[in-house]
Amino acid sequence: MPLRVRVCTVADVAAGELRAFRVHGVTWPVIVTIVDGAFVAVPGVCPHEDVALWEGDLDGGEIVCPGHGWGFDVRTGRCKSAPGLELRRYAITLVGDEIWVDLL
Ligand code: FES
Numbered sequence: 001m002p003l004r005v006r007v008c009t010v011a012d013v014a015a016g017e018l019r020a021f022r023v024h025g026v027t028w029p030v031i032v033t034i035v036d037g038a039f040v041a042v043p044g045v046c047p048h049e050d051v052a053l054w055e056g057d058l059d060g061g062e063i064v065c066p067g068h069g070w071g072f073d074v075r076t077g078r079c080k081s082a083p084g085l086e087l088r089r090y091a092i093t094l095v096g097d098e099i100w101v102d103l104l
Helices: none
Strands: 004-009 019-021 030-035 038-043 057-059 062-066 071-073 091-095 099-100
Touching: 004 019, 004 030, 030 099, 038 091, 038 099
Parallel strands: none
Antiparallel strands: 004 099, 019 030, 030 038, 057 062, 062 071, 091 099
16 A cells, blocks of 8 residues: 655646645655646665755756756656766546645
8 A cells, every 4th residue: 555645736837837736744845846837756775876856947847967067858757967866756646636746
């Protein structure tokens, strides 16, 4: 059974923008955005080092980390600069106008 938490509403999210939402009991906020017309949710921390990803830029479908400038494709989680490194993607469930994500 997944650990599913409510993160935000559909109205809180905008295409092309990184928005981060605090979730009770979770250290780093969850980033939710819209890429290619689909909601995407990822952790708010870079998988390389502990850097706030929401302070980076969203360039097309890539989050560019403010730490070292590496890009993470939110559609796949892949990083071209470090192929072994992957940004986790959370499964999303829409409940009415609420966005819930599976943290585990
Ligand atoms: S801390 Fe994000 S790429 Fe290095």
